[in-house]
Amino acid sequence: MDNLRFYIQTFGCQMNDHDSAVLARLLEEQGHLEVETAEGADVILLNTCAIRERAEQKVYSQLGRYRFLKEKRPEIVLGVGGCVAQGEGRKVLRRAPYVDLVFGTRTLHRVPELVEAVRSGRRQVVATALDDDPVALATLYAHAAGRGPRAYVTVMQGCDNYCAYCVVPYVRGRELSRPADELVEEVRRLAAEGVVEVTLLGQNVNSYGQKPPGEVDFPSLLRHVAAVDGIRRVRFTTSHPKDLSDDLIRAFAEVPGVMPHIHLPVQSGADRVLTAMNRRYTVAHYLGLVERLRRLRPDIALTSDLIVGFPGETDAEFEATLALMEQVVFDGLFSFKYSLRPGTRAAELTDPVPEAVKEERLARLQRLQGEHSLRRNRAMEGQVFSVLVEGGSKVGDGQVMGRTPQNKIVNFAGEVAWRAREVPVRVTAAAVNSSRGEAVGPAG
Numbered sequence: 001m002d003n004l005r006f007y008i009q010t011f012g013c014q015m016n017d018h019d020s021a022v023l024a025r026l027l028e029e030q031g032h033l034e035v036e037t038a039e040g041a042d043v044i045l046l047n048t049c050a051i052r053e054r055a056e057q058k059v060y061s062q063l064g065r066y067r068f069l070k071e072k073r074p075e076i077v078l079g080v081g082g083c084v085a086q087g088e089g090r091k092v093l094r095r096a097p098y099v100d101l102v103f104g105t106r107t108l109h110r111v112p113e114l115v116e117a118v119r120s121g122r123r124q125v126v127a128t129a130l131d132d133d134p135v136a137l138a139t140l141y142a143h144a145a146g147r148g149p150r151a152y153v154t155v156m157q158g159c160d161n162y163c164a165y166c167v168v169p170y171v172r173g174r175e176l177s178r179p180a181d182e183l184v185e186e187v188r189r190l191a192a193e194g195v196v197e198v199t200l201l202g203q204n205v206n207s208y209g210q211k212p213p214g215e216v217d218f219p220s221l222l223r224h225v226a227a228v229d230g231i232r233r234v235r236f237t238t239s240h241p242k243d244l245s246d247d248l249i250r251a252f253a254e255v256p257g258v259m260p261h262i263h264l265p266v267q268s269g270a271d272r273v274l275t276a277m278n279r280r281y282t283v284a285h286y287l288g289l290v291e292r293l294r295r296l297r298p299d300i301a302l303t304s305d306l307i308v309g310f311p312g313e314t315d316a317e318f319e320a321t322l323a324l325m326e327q328v329v330f331d332g333l334f335s336f337k338y339s340l341r342p343g344t345r346a347a348e349l350t351d352p353v354p355e356a357v358k359e360e361r362l363a364r365l366q367r368l369q370g371e372h373s374l375r376r377n378r379a380m381e382g383q384v385f386s387v388l389v390e391g392g393s394k395v396g397d398g399q400v401m402g403r404t405p406q407n408k409i410v411n412f413a414g415e416v417a418w419r420a421r422e423v424p425v426r427v428t429a430a431a432v433n434s435s436r437g438e439a440v441g442p443a444g
């Protein structure tokens, strides 16, 4: 096989970012070279996201732009993977007939071979089986190392929850946990390569170990990972509120290395909407979890996801969501207007919220969250945090950027050589998305 220059464009979530990093590593190991722009690439791969309608449209308009590159250089291999590709399969070729390769969320490990199949026969290839070869995929994840002080580790694939608005169970397949010993081995290898912080990734890590049965549960996995020599920080995402156990909540207080931040998507502050979304918890249950988390780990940061304009959401139900925000005061929030995804249960609901109402609700919600994020960040001013330095900062020369245990970004005067080390930093000025600080001790 020739040595090719490849370019990967990633849309969507951390899971996709991680898949792209794994794919890049796999292609590099075959002797190919990652490049920064599509213009100079022999292989262009889009790793797509289907969560929102607009994300899908973005993919097709981006493909339209790559079409011009292919017209100039027909030998380019243009591939589409990820959730849109998984959901659409061959339909991608109908909408964008100049695409050469469609690969799915569980055929990542086959991409080098598929690219070669396209190149050798100049034919279109579609490989989107969800049960392709789970062992080969798991081996690929186990083999893909992180770069820099932080790395992601995919602990499970897929999701069985079928929230009414969500396409993930259809495009990422059934829930499947990776064996714990393999994961711990992967974390050991990452630590040996200089990684000090790992984030365990899954659509719902709280149900880790249930499918297939026989594995340890998630709190136990967390304890094993945190015990690996060299690993100083452990994070995880995402947690489903219906599965957040007392044991896992206790891990925040009991397991050194488990960082005080949890992303706990609530989605709505109204019980009727939560039921319609098939979330299987109530607002009271959610608030109970928040109360327990904060009682056991008072410095914990809480972030969440909220959807506005789910079909049938009334003004009063939206006000209930704002009331929940006032009660919790989240550190950060990902908020979205509901968008219909074909094939999901919510697609059958007949009482859509008008677009203008959704927009107005989203704007109100985001204004309120802006105030809350600032309030939570200002509470950090004057306090000293251990900041893990990730590298140079965008804010200017002589500044480095790192994260507090709560996952908050702090910029301060320092040296890039401090990368992967923890520095005590006093926060001097907080803003909505990041803070400024000053080092008050040596890098450890």
Ligand code: SF4
Pocket: 159, 160, 161, 162, 163, 166, 167, 168, 169, 203, 204, 240
């Ligand atoms: S838990 Fe619900 S929202 Fe999350 S991936 Fe699964 S179905 Fe989608």
